[in-house]
Amino acid sequence: MDLGLWIEWIVKAIILIVVLLIGFMYLTYMERKFLARFQNRYGPNRAGPVGLLQPMADGIKLIFKEEVIPKQADKLIFILAPVITVIPAWVILAVIPLGSIQLFGRTIDFSLAGDLNVGILYIMAVTSISVYGIVLAGWSSNNKYALLGGIRSSAQMISYELALGLAFVGPAMMASSLSLARIVEAQSKTVWFAVLQPIGFVVFLVAALAEINRSPFDMPEAEQELTAGYHVEYSGMKFAMFMLTEYTKMIVVSVIAATLFLGGYHFPFLTDRWPWLGPLVLFAKVIILLFGIIWVRATLPRVRYDQLMALGWKVMLPAALLNVFITAGVMYVLGMIA
């Protein structure tokens, strides 16, 4: 328990949050730019070279906007709701392993708590908390659209959380551990779990899209029916915090998918030779997954709400359970042979 350890943790925590903040800003830019290209437009190109300063301009504009609080709203909960939504999104990534290097005869681990032995449970627990923020935001606004959006969102998120949780079981079985560092190690010894767990990987990706309320599952904020869903009444910085959560969660989900199914920070030959490349390898995988999410948004229309719930309960849940069965069966038979 020396002072150096404390300083290391504080520095790592601040770096993590700053990286996520910058990531959020440029993810909005990336999404607008790509969506524009998909639709044959230019996208933001006025602020700075090729519009690179657009996220800053948006942020400064939102800081100086008036924040309206509706008269009959529950004031305390109304202010607390965006805070409760944003904290889990920042905190989840603490358990992601990023590799380590040997420097001055000392092992330096890039991640904050990548070796935590209950990593998967931690992710499941923390993601569940953000449902509260959204429900409270919808309820405290005293607006029927917001209320409907909040309730819809919570029902959708808990429905898909089941499939998401069952998709976690596959990698945990193959690595015999809930620690994400062990799961990445197991993948570096064999192949990526996306190859060994194709059903689990697809279930995870679809459920993750629904979990973060992204298109085509963006029911809670369906503009045509609910104007904007749970954050209709929010403006200024509090609105920005809901946007921040949505985009930060896109990054978070991509990082988790890359770690569980695509080998995490490890890349054959590359990171064995140069271990400091670990975070960059993970970054490259995350960018590819984020592009996939944006591509899906540009391509698919929104799913109807009853179809969404039917998909979650009647297709995703049995498919995820089947994946656990198949994994158990195959692993048992292979264990018998070996």
Next chain:
Amino acid sequence: MLQDYLPIVILVLIATGMAGLVVLLGHLFGPRRPSARKAQPYESGMRPIGPGTRRMPIRFYLIAVLFILFDIEIVFLLPWAVVFKKLGLFGVAEMLVFILILLVGYVYAWKKGALEWE
């Protein structure tokens, strides 16, 4: 053991501070010119009809109850997944029985129409 969680506690504290700072920023720099019209709930420009908080369809409640049942199942599956290789055939058979019992409940809920959304 508990020391593993200290960095996470630090991260939570810093994240809470950051979130508070963001709220404070908007509070300090945003103008405040409230009016009665502005404080009304937004309903696409119409005058709001009826109360804002109203009763919810029972379906959402059903979904929440079903969620708790199946979520506990997943929490049981995770420790089993960790020691799966050591348990051998016994572990596979035990979990098969456990999931089959739950599947009976799942089929029952489906047949009763708990998963329909009309």
